[in-house]
Amino acid sequence: MIDYIRDGAEIYRHSFATIRDEADLAILPDDIAGVAVRMIHSCGMVDLVDDLAYTLEVVEAGRAALEAGAPILCDANMIASGVTRKRLPANNEVLCTLSDERVPGLAERLGTTRSAAALELWRDRLPGSVVAIGNAPTALFRLLELLEEGVGAPAAIIGVPVGFVGAVESKELLIERAPAPYLVVRGRRGGSALAVGAVNAIASKEEV
Amino acid sequence: MIDYIRDGAEIYRHSFATIRDEADLAILPDDIAGVAVRMIHSCGMVDLVDDLAYTLEVVEAGRAALEAGAPILCDANMIASGVTRKRLPANNEVLCTLSDERVPGLAERLGTTRSAAALELWRDRLPGSVVAIGNAPTALFRLLELLEEGVGAPAAIIGVPVGFVGAVESKELLIERAPAPYLVVRGRRGGSALAVGAVNAIASKEEV
Numbered sequence: 001m002i003d004y005i006r007d008g009a010e011i012y013r014h015s016f017a018t019i020r021d022e023a024d025l026a027i028l029p030d031d032i033a034g035v036a037v038r039m040i041h042s043c044g045m046v047d048l049v050d051d052l053a054y055t056l057e058v059v060e061a062g063r064a065a066l067e068a069g070a071p072i073l074c075d076a077n078m079i080a081s082g083v084t085r086k087r088l089p090a091n092n093e094v095l096c097t098l099s100d101e102r103v104p105g106l107a108e109r110l111g112t113t114r115s116a117a118a119l120e121l122w123r124d125r126l127p128g129s130v131v132a133i134g135n136a137p138t139a140l141f142r143l144l145e146l147l148e149e150g151v152g153a154p155a156a157i158i159g160v161p162v163g164f165v166g167a168v169e170s171k172e173l174l175i176e177r178a179p180a181p182y183l184v185v186r187g188r189r190g191g192s193a194l195a196v197g198a199v200n201a202i203a204s205k206e207e208v
Numbered sequence: 209m210i211d212y213i214r215d216g217a218e219i220y221r222h223s224f225a226t227i228r229d230e231a232d233l234a235i236l237p238d239d240i241a242g243v244a245v246r247m248i249h250s251c252g253m254v255d256l257v258d259d260l261a262y263t264l265e266v267v268e269a270g271r272a273a274l275e276a277g278a279p280i281l282c283d284a285n286m287i288a289s290g291v292t293r294k295r296l297p298a299n300n301e302v303l304c305t306l307s308d309e310r311v312p313g314l315a316e317r318l319g320t321t322r323s324a325a326a327l328e329l330w331r332d333r334l335p336g337s338v339v340a341i342g343n344a345p346t347a348l349f350r351l352l353e354l355l356e357e358g359v360g361a362p363a364a365i366i367g368v369p370v371g372f373v374g375a376v377e378s379k380e381l382l383i384e385r386a387p388a389p390y391l392v393v394r395g396r397r398g399g400s401a402l403a404v405g406a407v408n409a410i411a412s413k414e415e416v
Contacts, residue, residue, distance in 0.1 A: 002381065004349045004374050006320040011346070015372040044370045044396030078400065081289035112214040138219070141212045162252045162401075164223040166212050173210065188252030192286065193370075193399045 012208040015041055022046045031059040035183065035201040042197035043189075051186040053171075058181035062130050062156030062202040063089075070155060071095055072199060073122050075115055076135035082196035087204040097121040116142035127152025130202065133159055134195025137166030144173060153180040158198045162190035220416040223249055230254045239267040243391065243409040250405035251397075259394040261379075266389035270338050270364030270410040271297075278363060279303055280407060281330050283323055284343035290404035295412040305329040324350035335360025338410070341367055342403025345374030352381060361388040366406045370398030 005011050016037055023046040025033040032054055040048050066072070071093040074080045080096040088094075097103065097118040107117035115136030122129075123146065131154045133140045140161050147153055159174045159182055161167045171184045183198055213219055224245055231254040233241040240262055248256050274280070279301040282288045288304040296302075305311065305326040315325035323344030330337075334354065339362045341348045348369050355361055367382045367390055369375045379392045391406055 002349050002353055004346065004377065006324065006346060008315075008321040011321070011373045018372040041371060043399060044372065044375060076290075078286045078290040078404070082284075082286040082400070107216075113216040113219070115216075116214065138212065138214060141210050145210055163249060164226040164252065165219045167252060169212065191251060191399070191401045192290070193401055196286070 009208055016207055019046060024049050028052070029056060032056075032183075034205070034207070035059060035198050037207070038201040039185075039194050039197040042193040043191075045189075048185060048189070048194075051189060052183070053175050053186055054183040055178060055181045058156050058183045059202055061181045062158075065128055065130055065155030066090060066092055066203055068128075070129050071125055072130045072132060073125060073154070074195070075118065075133045075139035075161075076192050076195075078192035079132050079134050079195045079199070082192060082200075084200050084203075087200050087206070089203065092203075095122075095125065112142065113138040115139045119143060119146060122146075123151055126154055129154045130199065131157045132195040132199050133157070133161050134190060134192045135161060137161040137163065137170040140170040140174060141166065144170075144177060144179065147179040148177075156180065156202065157182040158195050158202075159184045160190035160194045160198070163188060217416055224415055227254060232257050236260070237264060240264075240391075242413070242415070243267060243406050245415070246409040247393075247402050247405040250401040251399075253397075256393060256397070256402075259397060260391070261383050261394055262391045263386060263389045266364050266391045267410055269389045270366075273336055273338055273363030274298060274300055274411055276336075278337050279333055280338045280340060281333060281362070282403070283326065283341045283347035283369075284400050284403075286400035287340050287342050287403045287407070290400060290408075292408050292411075295408050295414070297411065300411075303330075303333065320350065321346040323347040327351060327354060330354075331359055334362055337362045338407065339365045340403040340407050341365070341369050342398060342400040343369060345369040345371065345378040348378040348382060349374065352378075352385060352387065355387040356385075364388065364410065365390040366403050366410075367392045368398035368402045368406070371396060 067089045069090040074096040107114045116138040119142045275297045277298040282304040288302045315322045324346040327350045
């Protein structure tokens with residue numbers, strides 16, 4: 001037998017204690033710090049704090065929306081798969097439309113990526129929702145376009161698309177336009193795990 | 209309309225060209241470099257190369273196994289969700305046993321995490337498989353224990369568990385024992401997206 005910690009709750013406690021010890025959380029409001037801890041936990045990098053940008057009300061607004069039954073709209077199936085259902089306060093719907101059979105046709109007609117085209121199927125659900133974009137910069141760009149067109153704003157936007165083309169720019173545009181409360185990881189870093197960490201933290205105050 | 213690149217194939221090409229321009233891939237064998245590109249693409253960090261450790265045959269062995277129909281065994285549902293099915297050469301099974309109804313009871317009986325207990329249900333499938341551990345260090349520790357017990361070795365192990373308790377140690381132990389061809393991201397970094405990037409790269413030589 002190899003010697004390692006096998007108690008899940010103890011692993012969580014150790015992990016969160018290490019993060020709180022090493023990460024520069026003092027610069028963050030308490031509720032944002034709670035979200036940062038789970039995001040750091042999901043990626044192993046305490047310097048993620050340096051790239052966080054947010055509006056002060058994003059956690060409160062997102063949590064209130066979920067408590068009132070709002071859906072969680074995700075740009076990637078991995079995010080929908082990763083959200084911990086037992087943390088959701090109202091058995092909330094977790095929706096990713098990327099695999100909908102209408103999406104390839106929509107993408108062709110609109111001349112865009114499938115990730116962006118999938119947001120056409122969000123229009124009715126967007127107002128008051130919690131949006132989690134953790135993969136495609138084009139999805140975040142398209143979200144900003146839809147809101148500019150007049151589609152009702154979500155309650156909170158987790159904006160953590162990742163990568164080398166459009167990730168930086170889409171997140172900076174979200175910060176600049178701020179059409180709704182948001183939480184962003186500036187720069188190229190991002191991804192489904194960070195989106196899931198943020199959603200799971202906003203969904204419930206419980207750390208473990 | 210916001211000005212951004214909407215052509216998915218062009219986004220991939222730009223992204224991969226940027227990664228190949230910025231990342232220090234020259235130190236890697238060609239096939240490992242191909243995997244590194246997709247892993248970097250999934251996390252936005254070109255310095256991931258510095259933490260890669262691998263056996264020279266891991267890509268060839270993993271690809272041959274998949275071409276022969278081997279299953280992909282994952283420690284997290286997010287990984288199973290993220291593997292691109294159309295890249296798989298033999299319509300391979302992608303299996304995560306974490307949500308199996310027997311797992312909570314197994315975890316209690318074995319005194320370990322659910323992530324580690326879920327591997328009890330891999331025993332018959334492990335020999336010759338492709339293993340992708342991208343979440344729980346305890347799953348990687350448990351894998352090493354099973355192999356030490358005499359369970360047949362997988363064809364390739366993607367070992368990228370993430371975090372602050374056991375991630376570093378489990379990956380160093382995998383490198384030390386090397387019970388099968390492996391690819392590891394040393395240190396705390398890891399996660400489902402990196403595991404998916406590696407599996408998708410091993411599954412097919414096609415970059416886009």
